[in-house]
Amino acid sequence: MLSLKKYLTEGLLQFTILLSLIGVRVDVDTYLTSQLPPLREIILGPSSAYTQTQFHNLRNTLDGYGIHPKSIDLDNYFTARRLLSQVRALDRFQVPTTEVNAWLVHRDPEGSVSGSQPSSGLALESSSGLQDVTGPDNGVRESETEQGFSEDLEDLGAVAPPVSGDLTKEDIDLIDILWRQDIDLGAGREIFDYSHRQKEQDVDKELQDGAEQEDTWPGEGAEALARNLLVDGETGESFPAQFPADISSITEAVPSESEPPGLQNNLLSPLLTGTESPFDLEQQWQDLMSIMEMQAMEVNTSTSEILYNAPPGDPLSTNYSLAPNTPINQNVSLHQASLGGCSQDFSLFSPEVESLPVAGSSTLLPLAPSNSTSLNSTFGSTNLAGLFFPPQLNGTANDTAGPELPDPLGGLLDEAMLDEISLMDLAIEEGFNPVQASQLEEEFDSDSGLSLDSSHSPSSLSSPEGSSSSSSSSSSSSSSSSSSSSASSSASSSFSEEGAVGYSSDSETLDLEEAEGAVGYQPEYSKFCRMSYQDPSQLSCLPYLEHVGHNHTYNMAPSALDSADLPPPSTVKKGSKEKQADFLDKQMSRDEHRARAMKIPFTNDKIINLPVEEFNELLSKYQLSEAQLSLIRDIRRRGKNKMAAQNCRKRKLDTILNLERDVEDLQRDKARLLQEKVEFLRSLRQMKQKVQSLYQEVFGRLRDENGRPYSPSQYALQYAGDGSVLLIPRTLADQQARRQERKPKDRRK
């Protein structure tokens, strides 16, 4: 199936590429949607399920990773994989590459070379560069999910150098021009065809056109482009072929002049979260497209070889007018900005991203604080710094609060803020990982953001819960956590009790219930097969017990029981009877064998499940030897203990599952609380800022008896407990601040 899919996909893509190269535009999506639903599914993978399947299939082919044959954990497995990919999608550029490739394929025939070419190259380079930088930075990438991609990157690095000048086909000269422009701009060809290279090893044997590809790298690259157009290199996710249309329209909207260096990079970075999310890939793509369109129309400035080697802060400071409030760290390179921010920063995805269509020039802002590993630096880069840190300590004091204006609130605010920051850092260290943090920040910055509860924490995802419910279905069906175990166990135990109270038919239902509980097949099977099993052996001598069976066949497959049951004993030949007997012997437990050997006149089932009184009564009816009695007692003890062990294990499992669920709930709560905390911190920040501005305003208007303003270095406003404000000398204010600092510390001790 996999090979078929791959073959179809690759073949179709190749065909499309060829058509595109000769100027025929092919809208694959049309064909797929209208004619070949199966193909569409194969190639496009419209649903997340398909995406997952593709993903795993691809993974299997890429690195041989396979799913364990046991399918119990499939749900969790898929969910975990999907979640991992989601989370890690934050620091990856995958779709942009695809997008640009697609554009190239469709753009070439039109002959417009210069206009959008830089943008494509930039996008590609930025994506690859980001990937490269991201790889080592993110520990999460160590997981299997990322291995394939890392390999891709390695391949990308190891790919043969660009073979510019090897052109052998005239009809793709134009493409080569484009590519060389990209190279001039810093984008290597290998960037474009690495995915092809990677796939080439798998596919070329089937494609039979390896020679052509090797001779002409542009064709090869274009093919790779077209492949990327539809099938993602890493996850196997497929993208609708209509993207090229959108992209071409977008690129047409881009001014012919090159774009500012940071634009592409920055433009794409906010999309990272959305583009790879398998939830609604197409929708997100459209969002992406709209954003890109807006940016492309708004920004029409200079070119961009700086994209990769951009001087730190250059794009930020030169091409964009930054809002005074926006956190900008000009020491941050673009690479780091996009990457580090994704993985580590709270404010990478700040409201500016959300409002990007409105203010496209501010899209770079979120990138700024990427170097900061804590809120400390992030805050420090804002004009709030004056509030949070004493001016004398904050070298990058903001404009509003000059160094000559000491902060009277410094003592209180600083400590409070530092505590908060340390708490935040602690929270991060405690497991609220940077990705979560950044997403959390993003979320509370934008109301429309994904809910942390539903997407950020793997354990807190709603879908995983749904899938994990399969594993915990038993627990979920049995009411709440602590009571569930007892409930589930009481289900089986109650049956046994019922069976014990009233025997005869009840005991049979008891068996059936147990059997059902143990393996989950229909009780009738065991019931009947027990009877037939007993026939040939001891029941022949004790025909009146024929209707009584034992329940030690609970783990027998129903089909086997059924087949053993079906042939009527009278019509079966002796050979088959012997076989049946052997089969019976094999199916019988040790105690049953012993009981048979000891000529115990009743079944183990009775021995085990009869109430004590009836059991004793039964024993009294027969003249049994001491050995027989001992064996019967052992059988009863072992049988009861066996059921008890089963119940115990079931209970244990339920407990574990419930604990697992509780952990998930707690993690969800933790994430929610952290989110609330961030929101509180934010509001606190705003309030402090307000207070600070008010303070400055009031202080600035104060005049001494001579009409001169008070020096902020000598005087400070002191807030009294009754709400009044006093103007006191700075030294006094500092002393009071120190006292207030000490007090809480002393309390802590």
Next chain:
DNA sequence: CTAGCATGTCATTGT
């Protein structure tokens, strides 16, 4: 052949 797993069994403890 070994590891891991499921299940049975025993010993012990608590009810």
Next chain:
DNA sequence: TAACAATGACATGCT
């Protein structure tokens, strides 16, 4: 105290 449930520990068989 008898009966039994619960459970840890170990044995056994299977994959």
